[in-house]
Amino acid sequence: MKLLKKGAEADLYQTKWQNSKVILKIRKIKTYRNSSLDSKIRKQRTIKESQMLSLVKSFGIPTPLVYFVNLDKTSITMQEIPGTPVHDLPESKIIELSKDIGKLVGTLHKNGVMHGDLTTSNFILSKNTVYVIDFGLSQTSIKPEDHAVDLRLIKEILNSAHAKIMLLSWKNFLNGYKSVVGHAYYSKITKLVSEIESRGRYAQVV
Numbered sequence: 001m002k003l004l005k006k007g008a009e010a011d012l013y014q015t016k017w018q019n020s021k022v023i024l025k026i027r028k029i030k031t032y033r034n035s036s037l038d039s040k041i042r043k044q045r046t047i048k049e050s051q052m053l054s055l056v057k058s059f060g061i062p063t064p065l066v067y068f069v070n071l072d073k074t075s076i077t078m079q080e081i082p083g084t085p086v087h088d089l090p091e092s093k094i095i096e097l098s099k100d101i102g103k104l105v106g107t108l109h110k111n112g113v114m115h116g117d118l119t120t121s122n123f124i125l126s127k128n129t130v131y132v133i134d135f136g137l138s139q140t141s142i143k144p145e146d147h148a149v150d151l152r153l154i155k156e157i158l159n160s161a162h163a164k165i166m167l168l169s170w171k172n173f174l175n176g177y178k179s180v181v182g183h184a185y186y187s188k189i190t191k192l193v194s195e196i197e198s199r200g201r202y203a204q205v206v
């Protein structure tokens with residue numbers, strides 16, 4: 001078993017199952033949390049992530065297949081998606097893919113799912129398909145405010161991690177998003193994003 005990534009919340013291993021390459025994601029014990037609360041949170045996120053990875057497939061969102069869930073170990077064994085996280089792609093490619101990412105997020109929202117952790121590391125380009133991963137903080141929600149929080153986060157990520165291409169990628173993201181949710185909903189959500197920004201807890205990024 002090869003350690004692929006030590007994340008803040010989970011360790012990711014690359015391993016094999018019946019000759020297929022799989023990813024083992026194990027949520028780690030957090031000693032700063034009360035231990036029964038910690039175990040509850042880890043279990044909850046493991047359940048949520050595995051359920052959502054499967055649920056969103058039914059709306060046509062590409063996600064890794066879930067093979068096993070072990071709640072005692074708070075681990076998920078899933079299909080390895082061969083490819084590159086969007087975060088690590090060349091800037092011109094990120095600009096181009098932002099439209100697809102906008103469409104994916106629009107499709108999630110249209111079907112009542114908030115991702116909860118929209119960063120460019122949570123999209124993997126594999127051949128010509130963008131996969132969505134990391135659903136541990138997702139929730140079913142049709143609340144426009146929740147959808148606006150998703151957009152605000154990805155906007156902030158584009159601004160901080162991809163500052164040079166922020167304006168172009170954000171424009172493409174919004175076009176992709178609008179093409180799926182429709183003009184009226186798009187206007188409503190972008191207005192809410194401005195409202196979140198003007199509340200001052202967050203600075204406006206453009």
Ligand SMILES: Nc1ncnc2c1ncn2[C@@H]1O[C@H](COP(=O)(O)OP(=O)(O)O)[C@@H](O)[C@H]1O
Nearest residue numbers: 005007008010012023064079080081085121134
């Ligand atoms: N199914 C997968 N196939 C390929 N790479 C993956 C897969 N799941 C996770 N990864 C890689 O591991 C990284 C961290 O996984 P992620 O589920 O996002 O955990 P974290 O909560 O630490 O962000 C991803 O950004 C991606 O590079």
Ligand SMILES: [Mg+2]
Nearest residue numbers: 121122133134
């Ligand atoms: Mg992640």
